[in-house]
Amino acid sequence: MDWYRIVALCAACYCVLVMGLHFLRLIRLGKPKDLSRKSGSVAKGVAYSNTAAMMPNQKESAYMHLPTYAAGIVFHLGIFLSLLLFILLMIPPVEAWLFSLEWLCALLAACLCVSTVCGFVLFFKRIIKKEMRELSHLDDFVSNLSTTMFQLFTLLAMCYLGGSRCVSTAYYLVCAWLFFYLPVGKLRHLLYYFAARYHLGFFYGWRNVWPPQKKENHE
Amino acid sequence: MNKLTKAQIDAALKLLKMPADSKLVTHLNACVHCGLCGTSCMYYTTLKEPRYMPARKVEMVASLYRRYCTLTGKIFPHLVHARELDEQMAEEMIDVLFGGCTMCGRCVKHCSIGVDIAYIVRVGRQMLAAMGLVPATLQATVDAALNTGNNMGIPTEEFVDTIQWMEEDMQSEEGFEKATIPLDKEGCHVLYTLNPREPKFFPLSISAMAKVFYAAKESWTLSSTMYDVTNYGLFNGNNEQAGVIAKHLHDEVLKLKAETLILGECGHGSRATRWEGPNYLGQAYEFEVRTVVELINDYIRSGRIKLNPALNAEKVTLHDPCNLVRNGGLLQELRFAVRQSCADFVEMNPCGNDNYCCGGGGGQLAMSEYNERRLKIGEIKANQIRATGAKVVVTPCHNCVDQLTQLSHHYKLNVKIKTIAEIVADALVMEK
Known part of the structure; x- marks a missing residue:
């Protein structure tokens, strides 16, 4: 195996290990111990929190900021696609099969091109808009840039990886950097996002706020 | 402000270092600073100052968490914006977490991630309380x-x-x-x-x-x-x-x-x-x-009391208290009582779980030093009420009654503010 693939693999293992420790800590700390009498259903609240409550029509952060929201969704889809492709490319037979399908590589590259552009748009928005600049710190820029570069180099890998050692080296080193940095800064929200949705569902489900109550027939 | 003692700082940080469950750690690690929460906050929307953005409120507590409870924050504080708990920080926290938030939780529902911002604000207040820095009022x-x-x-x-x-x-x-x-x-x-x-x-x-x-x-x-x-x-x-x-x-x-x-x-x-x-x-x-x-x-529902909605003929609207509806699950219960008691009911827009706080929550009515801010952020509620054309605003919360009464006077709304018991009592039909 090439050295840069080993580096990327080690970084990925480190990332999984550290994030696993974060996950274990959450499990160890446990869910809130609420002594009040439950009014609703936690299970239904958590289910709602992860489904309908995430719909754009339910959130001002989505429907009042549609371009940013849409860019964010596409950007995150690109990240998950890139993560999936990284796993596939680490398996030599799958890698060979993938690069034999030129049309698929072209399609994936096109998708990643869009998500990469979204990443850069969000990055520059953070720089250009005053309130975003004031809200941000170094970690925000590094995180945004790291994930955007991850997608950009996955895109390049889809185009050139089969025949370019230079692209291969760069791609795996960018992946290694991302995996190394992920547990350090705000990219940890990869895990904490799901935990936050759980806690929100727990809170609102317990109090019968979520799922929203149906209108009673008042007549 | 006097210099913070080590005992004060330790008492505050204990809350971050010894969480009771996974909720605190989760919400302190979840904010991505997308900035999309700003428009859901009445302080940020009306006062237009970045410090009132809900994400900034979370960031105050989260930056302390990173500084004292994470390895990265201890080694590379500038990278992750990990801040020291000092006098300047404490003053900022008092001003924003006590004086710039009603803990209404509207931003929570609209947060793109689902960070419980109101909960984090209260943790910040707990830290200030542990240091003996609660506003005297x-x-x-x-x-x-x-x-x-x-x-x-x-x-x-x-x-x-x-x-x-x-x-x-x-x-x-x-x-x-x-x-x-x-x-x-x-x-x-x-x-x-x-x-x-x-x-x-x-x-x-x-x-x-x-x-x-x-x-x-x-x-x-x-x-x-x-x-x-x-x-x-x-x-x-x-x-x-x-x-x-x-x-x-x-x-x-x-x-x-x-x-x-x-x-x-x-x-x-x-x-x-x-x-x-x-x-x-x-x-x-x-x-x-x-x-x-x-x-x-x-x-x-059981017929123990009989109501005649015609006895409340004026147009009525309902203000949803945040702690009863968004944080208490009584969305439909409030509407049932009001609709049974009045002939002409109109909803505010937005209402229910999306309703804006009146501005009097979070202890704001008790903190006279923030009166000017409180009345200013109430402008949203005043505009909501005016848009309904209602003559009576019903709300089952005496703090809301107080704030709405002041808003009615300040913004010349000319509306009566009533509790649910009052409007129900006015509609009572007594058996002879």
Whole structure:
């Protein structure tokens, strides 16, 4: 195996290990111990929190900021696609099969091109808009840039990886950097996002706020 | 501000270092600084200052967490914006977490991630409380409740006089000649509670509820000493003090051998007693705890009281108290009571779980130093009310009543503010 693939693999293992420790800590700390009498259903609240409550029509952060929201969704889809492709490319037979399908590589590259552009748009928005600049710190820029570069180099890998050692080296080193940095800064929200949705569902489900109550027939 | 001592800092940081469960760690690690929460906050929207953006409020506490509880924050504080807990930080926290947030939770529902921002703000307030840095005005309200049993420090004699006066006044009305306001009666089904603003400023809301109890033939009583439903410990961030206040009502229910504790029309008091109280006390209640709106609805549904909506002919709108609806699950219960009591009901836009806070929550009414801000952020609510064209605003929360009354005066809305008990009492049809 090439050295840069080993580096990327080690970084990925480190990332999984550290994030696993974060996950274990959450499990160890446990869910809130609420002594009040439950009014609703936690299970239904958590289910709602992860489904309908995430719909754009339910959130001002989505429907009042549609371009940013849409860019964010596409950007995150690109990240998950890139993560999936990284796993596939680490398996030599799958890698060979993938690069034999030129049309698929072209399609994936096109998708990643869009998500990469979204990443850069969000990055520059953070720089250009005053309130975003004031809200941000170094970690925000590094995180945004790291994930955007991850997608950009996955895109390049889809185009050139089969025949370019230079692209291969760069791609795996960018992946290694991302995996190394992920547990350090705000990219940890990869895990904490799901935990936050759980806690929100727990809170609102317990109090019968979520799922929203149906209108009673008042007549 | 005096220099913070090590003991103060340690007391504050203990809250971050020893979380009770995974909720705190989760929400402190979840914000991505997308900035999309700004438009859901009435402070940020009206005052247009970046420091009021909900993400910035989370960031205050999260930056301390990173500095003292994460390896990266300890080694590379500048990379992750990990801040020291010093005098400047404490002053910023007081100004924004106490003076720039009502903990209404509107931003929580609209957060792109689902960060419980209001919860983090309260953790920030807990840290300030641990350092003894609660604004004196708010702390005075808590101290009054701790020392006298009610947050306005009303002497028992004065309270009893007011109740007797209200009883006599009520008995002079046709149909209510035999109605009473029982005090300290043992073994009743209901122990009813009040916001001390009622005996002090709004005694008619007490007699309104007494009429409803009379019409429903309820077995009920008030306590002459421990009747205060409010608990400003929810707002000052001192759980120990919140627990002492919660114990007042808890012990009174047991003392008077009541079956059910009915929470008067107070949003935060209902929340602090119904939802947070058992956690402050460290035990589940041995009796039933419900809000008065739920009780009134039981009377309506079971036919124990009869209402004639035509008796409230003016156009009515409803202000949803954040602690009863978004944080209490009573969205439809409030609407049921109001729709049954008035002929012309119109909703605000937005309403329900999306409703804007009146601006009086979070202890803002107790902190006079932020009065100007409080009235300014109320502009959103004033515009909402004006747009409905309603002549009456109903809200089951005396803090909201206070703030809405001030908004009506300040923004010249010319609306009447009523509680649900008042509008229900006005619609009562008494059997001859």
